[in-house]
Amino acid sequence: GAVVSQHPSWVICKSGTSVKIECRSLDFQATTMFWYRQFPKQSLMLMATSNEGSKATYEQGVEKDKFLINHASLTLSTLTVTSAHPEDSSFYICSASGTSASTSTDTQYFGPGTRLTVL
Amino acid sequence: GNSVTQMEGPVTLSEEAFLTINCTYTATGYPSLFWYVQYPGEGLQLLLKATKADDKGSNKGFEATYRKETTSFHLEKGSVQVSDSAVYFCALRTGGGNKLTFGTGTQLKVEL
Numbered sequence: 001g002a003v004v005s006q007h008p009s010w011v012i013c014k015s016g017t018s019v020k021i022e023c024r025s026l027d028f029q030a031t032t033m034f035w036y037r038q039f040p041k042q043s044l045m046l047m048a049t050s051n052e053g054s055k056a057t058y059e060q061g062v063e064k065d066k067f068l069i070n071h072a073s074l075t076l077s078t079l080t081v082t083s084a085h086p087e088d089s090s091f092y093i094c095s096a097s098g099t100s101a102s103t104s105t106d107t108q109y110f111g112p113g114t115r116l117t118v119l
Numbered sequence: 120g121n122s123v124t125q126m127e128g129p130v131t132l133s134e135e136a137f138l139t140i141n142c143t144y145t146a147t148g149y150p151s152l153f154w155y156v157q158y159p160g161e162g163l164q165l166l167l168k169a170t171k172a173d174d175k176g177s178n179k180g181f182e183a184t185y186r187k188e189t190t191s192f193h194l195e196k197g198s199v200q201v202s203d204s205a206v207y208f209c210a211l212r213t214g215g216g217n218k219l220t221f222g223t224g225t226q227l228k229v230e231l
Contacts, residue, residue, distance in 0.1 A: 004162060032217060043123070043221040044208070093162070097217055106217060110155075110162035 003027055004096050006111035013084055014119055021079045021114045023094030029074035030096035034108060035067070038091040050077055074098070084118045091115050121146045125209050125222035132199055132229050140194040140225045142183075142209035150211040152176075152185055152192040153219070157206045166194075166207070199229045 003026040013019050023033060032051050036044040048064075050056035050071035058064045066088075068080040077096075081088050095108040126141045144150065151170045155163040167176030172187035181196045192209060209222040 006162075034217075041223060043223045044219075046218060049218065095163075107165055108217065108219065110157075110164070112160060112162045 002107075002109040004030075004094065004109050004111040006092075006094055006114050008114060009112065010115040010117075012117045012119065015085050016083055018080055018082045019084055019116060021081075021092055021094075021116075023077045023079070023096070023111050025075050025096045025098065025109070028096075028098050028109075030077070030098040031074065032097045033071055033077040034095045034097075035069060035077075035079050036093040036095070038093060038113070044093060047079075081116065084116070086118045089116055089118045121150070121211060121213060121220040123209050123211055123220055123222035125207075125225050127223070128206075128226035130225060130227050132227070134201055134229055134231055135198045136229075138194070138196040138199045138203075138227065140207055140209075140227070142192045142194065142222060144190050144192065144209075144211050146190075146211055146213055146220075148213045150213045152183070153210040153212070154181070154183055154192070154194050155208040155210060155221075157208065157224070159205070163208060199227070201229045201231060203227060204229045 035047045048056040048058045056069035071077040093113040095110040153168045154166040156166045167178040169176040169185035
């Protein structure tokens with residue numbers, strides 16, 4: 001139990017285009033989802049926290065108009081990188097927490113990540 | 120602010136060797152401490168945790184003790200296996216929320 005998937009696993013796009021990344025909780029209802037960004041040999045940096053049906057809370061320094069987060073259902077959150085540029089190239093990871101027979105609200109369950117390359 | 124410092128990798132060991140991955144932290148208040156493991160192609164998985172000083176977290180032969188006096192949470196295993204090859208992340212959480220602060224991760228390679 002407690003499986004989180006991400007789609008796509010990798011994406012290459014041209015500068016100026018927008019890219020959407022999906023994060024799904026497959027076997028539990030995710031009341032909270034988190035989006036992280038990871039640069040090579042660096043730690044995971046929290047970008048934003050979203051609760052189902054509410055606007056996301058962004059960390060300081062993260063542009064909310066550039067990184068649009070939608071958490072419209074208890075099993076799906078999306079991150080859209082708008083007008084992507086090469087400096088947005090990174091590894092994006094989502095996680096989810098919620099309650100079920102096999103999960104607890106104080107534990108985050110992570111997706112496998114999405115590699116974004118902007119040319 | 121909160122921060123986590125881990126030893127740089129990669130760490131390369133022979134099978135059955137003893138493993139230590141160092142982790143120290145800086146935090147306001149009294150954090151909970153975690154070790155996550157990421158196997159190739161998979162998401163991070165919680166390996167073990169400790170919520171107060173002197174607690175020992177353990178799982179799958181791995182152990183870590185919450186040392187408040189040295190602000191450390193070093194990960195140890197007495198005999199590693201090839202299947203333990205992965206990236207290990209130390210993390211902390213403070214307050215009542217669920218926000219985690221991660222270290223940079225340490226890659227472990229175990230060879231026959």
